[in-house]
Amino acid sequence: xxxxxxxxxxxxILRKRCKPVKEMTPRIQELIDDMFETMYENNGVGLAxxxxxxxxxxxxIDLSTDDNEEEPYCLIxxxxxxxxxxxxxxxxxxxxxxxxxxxxxPNHVIVKALNEDxxxxxxxxxxxxxxxxxxxxxxxxxIMYTDLMEPGTLHKVEQE
Numbered sequence: 001x002x003x004x005x006x007x008x009x010x011x012x013i014l015r016k017r018c019k020p021v022k023e024m025t026p027r028i029q030e031l032i033d034d035m036f037e038t039m040y041e042n043n044g045v046g047l048a049x050x051x052x053x054x055x056x057x058x059x060x061i062d063l064s065t066d067d068n069e070e071e072p073y074c075l076i077x078x079x080x081x082x083x084x085x086x087x088x089x090x091x092x093x094x095x096x097x098x099x100x101x102x103x104x105x106p107n108h109v110i111v112k113a114l115n116e117d118x119x120x121x122x123x124x125x126x127x128x129x130x131x132x133x134x135x136x137x138x139x140x141x142x143i144m145y146t147d148l149m150e151p152g153t154l155h156k157v158e159q160e
Contacts, residue, residue, distance in 0.1 A: 001033045003041045003050040009096045013050055014143040018057045020077045024118050028056070032074050032116060035060045044094045044133045050140030053097050059136035063128060071122060077138055078113035087127065091135060091145045092157060099148035100157045105131045 021028060033055055039047040039060055046061040058141045062072035073150065085107030093098040109130045111123045135145055137138055 001030075004038045006038065006042060006047075006051055006094050007053055009093075009144065009146065011053075011095075013053055013055065014095055014139070014144060016050065016055055017142055018050055018052065018055045018140045020057050021114070024076075024116065025063075028058075029116070031056070032058060032060065035064070036072065036074075042094050042125065043070065043155075046136045047094065048136045049140075050139055057140050061136060062134050063089065063130075064131060065124045070129075074116050075111065075113035075121075075136075076115070076118070078111050078133075078140070080109060080134070080137055082108075082110035082111050083130075083134075084108045088150070089131060091131065091149075093103050093135070093145055095139075096144065096146060098156055099154055101146065101152040101155065103131075103135075103145050103148050105134045109133050111137065 035047050038052060045063055049056045049058040057077045059075050059078060064068040083106035086104060087107040088102055090100045090106045091103045107130055109125050109134050113121055115121045
């Protein structure tokens, strides 16, 4: 496993649409492992493949905290199939370091995807998980949270 360089907001790869993964290969598995390691090293809760320079439809998400053991997700070829409700909250992004803004997202979503064994799975997310799923899936289509933010809410945040 290796920590990969995170592409930042002016990198054109972040604006491109990713291609589906056709089969699990050692290279794809290595990418997934590296994505988890890179996300953890940078204190992120999610990471999409284009953020490490790879135009594949893969995202990883882990909302675990010291108080809360969530299972980490690896989603291959994810597709948003249901959304309802609305929430407004602060979002940041490893590709937009040191900044955050208010973004309106659905409060409840369902995503269909493949897991690392290339088996179909369904992930249902509420609140923070719904926000993280939408944020990471947007990356796969070249959409950044700064495209969706409430006008005038982008601000600097202290980095840990």
